[in-house]
Amino acid sequence: MNMTHIRTGMTVLTLTAAIAAPALAQDFDLDALVEAARSEPQLTVYDSTGKIVEIVENFAGKYGVDAIGQKVKATSQLEMVIRESQAGNVQGDVLMITDAPAALAQLIPEDFVYSYLPPDMADVIPESYQDPLTATTNANVFAYNTEVYDACPVDNIWALTDPEWNRRFAMIDPLSKSSYTDWFSQMESHHDEAVRAAYEAHYGKPLETDFDSATKAWVAAIGANAPLVTEGDDNTSAAVGAPGQDAPFFGLMSSAKFRDVEDKGHKMAICDTLEPWVGWTYSKLALIASGTDSPNAAKLFIHYILTEEGIAPQMVDGKVPTNTTIAMPADEPSGIVDLWDNLQAYDSRTGLDDWDSRQDWQDFWRIHYSR
Known part of the structure; x- marks a missing residue:
């Protein structure tokens, strides 16, 4: 399927779950689904962003369905869904979960959840996002303080391992957020030569290392340069963008934090010249709990979140929908x-592999991180 230019290089989801063949679009009856959903018990949607409360309120008002949204971290979603299923007491009916490796490894194979693609969405959701269904692709980006710097002060990821940035680079602790160790794993699996080439571009000589990959050499060097590891993106955003600093941190954070520019007066921008990348992406899957007693309401919500009306509150935070007919808002900060x-x-x-290597990468970080 052809994709617009903004989707080139987006997340590729290729692992498929064994589910029944989807219905044809012409057989899909949205009105009938709405009527069936209205007769079901309250629907609960888990998501790691607080925007889910607003989204589900809008959904409930639009369709006259009893539904609530709850902000639940991805790690907590995993534990809750598994325990609820094992106890036969499903509370979370729909999961909007950013931990794709865990869902692929733990939830889908054990039938705790299943993937549902509304038939009338099959032509607008690229095939690689259909099973398991991906609602959005999200990004973490490198950023700098625009009050102190007229342009990005870092041009290469290896520069962050130099003395100039000792104790001046901020990022979420990889021991507390698994998407960061997944990033290390992805870098090593698919982009190790780019990391090696970046070293030579920065230092003017080939990388020589005792590690078995350029990625491990970079991760070890970053850790040894004593970065500020934070508990969350809010702290990273403040370290980078809070006004009035003489020597602000360079940082890595969710693109959603750029709303802090308007909301909190932060002074920051994406380092758009950084090589070899300005950041990295991860996926948010939309899955239905297998034991839900509101299956029609769950399917209706999945349909809703794939529409522009449904996903709009998250698009302003830089979350890019997989529905190729939806354009990002011009005011996305x-x-x-x-x-x-x-x-x-x-x-x-x-x-x-990302799932299997998480503990190894966490141990690697523990060994090489210098406070």
């Missing part, structure tokens, strides 16, 4: 769409 081709795209062909 990060400008991530224009840089999409410069992001390291998540590729779930090695998603299970």
